[in-house]
Amino acid sequence: MLKLSKPLIVGVAPVGKDSVFAARVIAAHISGYMNLKTEIIPTLNIPSFAYNEKRFQYNAGVILKSYEAMEFEYDKVIAVLNVDIFMPIFTHVFGEAKQGGKCGLVSVFRLKMEQDCIYPAPSLVYERAAKVALHELGHLFNLLHCEDHRCLMHFSGDLCQLDKTPFYFCRYCTAFLQGFYHFKS
Numbered sequence: 001m002l003k004l005s006k007p008l009i010v011g012v013a014p015v016g017k018d019s020v021f022a023a024r025v026i027a028a029h030i031s032g033y034m035n036l037k038t039e040i041i042p043t044l045n046i047p048s049f050a051y052n053e054k055r056f057q058y059n060a061g062v063i064l065k066s067y068e069a070m071e072f073e074y075d076k077v078i079a080v081l082n083v084d085i086f087m088p089i090f091t092h093v094f095g096e097a098k099q100g101g102k103c104g105l106v107s108v109f110r111l112k113m114e115q116d117c118i119y120p121a122p123s124l125v126y127e128r129a130a131k132v133a134l135h136e137l138g139h140l141f142n143l144l145h146c147e148d149h150r151c152l153m154h155f156s157g158d159l160c161q162l163d164k165t166p167f168y169f170c171r172y173c174t175a176f177l178q179g180f181y182h183f184k185s
């Protein structure tokens with residue numbers, strides 16, 4: 001596989017005004033951990049077309065489909081939401097992206113929920129959001145889920161697992177990304 005020579009640019013799109021700060025934190029983590037250029041895209045509207053009135057949640061598949069159809073001038077796009085998103089087979093998801101797709105979603109909604117009557121500090125919420133973003137970006141670069149519990153591509157079904165996952169791609173996933181672009185300089 002030929003490595004792309006021009007630097008890849010990831011657009012980070014806040015969805016709704018209250019996602020702007022999370023988008024900035026996520027963009028900083030993407031450039032720091034994945035050696036990619038990032039740009040903050042002007043804020044998108046909350047996708048009311050994807051709202052499911054029976055579940056009081058937004059359908060992540062519907063949102064992704066509409067974002068994939070928008071012609072963003074970026075190699076990849078991560079949209080950052082502050083609403084509850086779901087996929088039909090799950091009660092909720094932290095993020096969503098199709099393998100090899102152009103756009104991925106991250107929602108901070110469930111990342112800031114209380115556990116054992118304690119609300120997480122904002123720094124922990126942003127750390128979680130950044131992990132979800134790196135994971136979804138991995139999917140956009142064609143990575144599948146990884147069996148290594150210490151790898152960002154390991155599937156995290158709950159906050160406990162997400163908090164245990166370090167900011168680290170295993171050797172296999174690193175080599176895979178390296179085949180796509182200059183993941184590590």
Ligand SMILES: [Zn+2]
Pocket residue numbers: 135139145155
């Ligand atoms: Zn995944």
Ligand SMILES: [Zn+2]
Pocket residue numbers: 146147148151152153154169170171172173174
């Ligand atoms: Zn891995």
